[in-house]
Amino acid sequence: MFTRLYNEGGRVLNFFSGVKGLVSHGGELKELLEKEPPEVLLITISQGEIEGLTSFIREPFEMNLSDYEIIYGVRLSKYGEVMTPPPIYVEAVKYLMDTGNKGIGLDMPQEDFDALYSQNMRTSHLIRHSIRKKRILNFDFKDTNEYEFSEKWIRRINAVKGLARIDEARIGHMAREIQNFASSDYNPKNIIVSDYEFHKPLISSLEEIGWKAKNP
Numbered sequence: 001m002f003t004r005l006y007n008e009g010g011r012v013l014n015f016f017s018g019v020k021g022l023v024s025h026g027g028e029l030k031e032l033l034e035k036e037p038p039e040v041l042l043i044t045i046s047q048g049e050i051e052g053l054t055s056f057i058r059e060p061f062e063m064n065l066s067d068y069e070i071i072y073g074v075r076l077s078k079y080g081e082v083m084t085p086p087p088i089y090v091e092a093v094k095y096l097m098d099t100g101n102k103g104i105g106l107d108m109p110q111e112d113f114d115a116l117y118s119q120n121m122r123t124s125h126l127i128r129h130s131i132r133k134k135r136i137l138n139f140d141f142k143d144t145n146e147y148e149f150s151e152k153w154i155r156r157i158n159a160v161k162g163l164a165r166i167d168e169a170r171i172g173h174m175a176r177e178i179q180n181f182a183s184s185d186y187n188p189k190n191i192i193v194s195d196y197e198f199h200k201p202l203i204s205s206l207e208e209i210g211w212k213a214k215n216p
Contacts (some may be wrong), residue, residue, distance in 0.1 A: 005211040011182055014191045017199035018088040019146045024080045026087025027113045033095045039189040040102045043092050044198050046107035053093040071137050079146040106174040120162040154197040175205035
């Protein structure tokens with residue numbers, strides 16, 4: 001999904017949002033990067049994760065997945081081939097490696113996330129999150145496409161209040177990072193690569209401070 005945001009100063013932000021895990025959405029991003037090569041990529045992972053993905057691409061290793069990641073992949077696979085690490089992020093980092101262009105990680109650093117997690121996840125939240133796995137595996141999301149599934153999945157996960165607060169803080173952090181880029185380090189040839197679960201909240205956060213969204 002591609003969206004452009006404009007502000008009153010004439011600056012533009014180019015959003016590509018894909019459902020994490022889907023190989024086809026990684027392919028769509030790759031085509032976009034080849035067609036409209038950006039000079040700056042802003043990605044909804046942390047700077048540390050960009051570095052980690054760079055190392056993974058150079059020297060792949062076996063990844064351990066959580067139960068929730070496995071369930072997510074199983075449920076998402078009805079819409080196509082699924083891969084980890086998420087293809088939208090792999091293709092974004094490969095582009096940075098191939099071009100040497102600037103990449104900006106929008107998500108908060110790991111140490112800040114760890115502190116946020118400790119502050120918001122009570123023991124009761126952890127227990128609830130753990131015992132809901134089987135229920136979510138069998139839950140009928142009534143989804144008709146991958147975007148709908150992504151929205152309903154995160155809504156279900158964030159029924160645990162601590163996780164909802166964490167995501168809200170992360171989205172606020174990413175919106176501020178995007179605004180900082182647009183205000184002080186702007187380059188018109190930019191693409192923001194976003195996990196679709198962040199798409200609507202990020203757009204809404206930026207619209208609140210004056211950006212206006214238009215689809216091409």
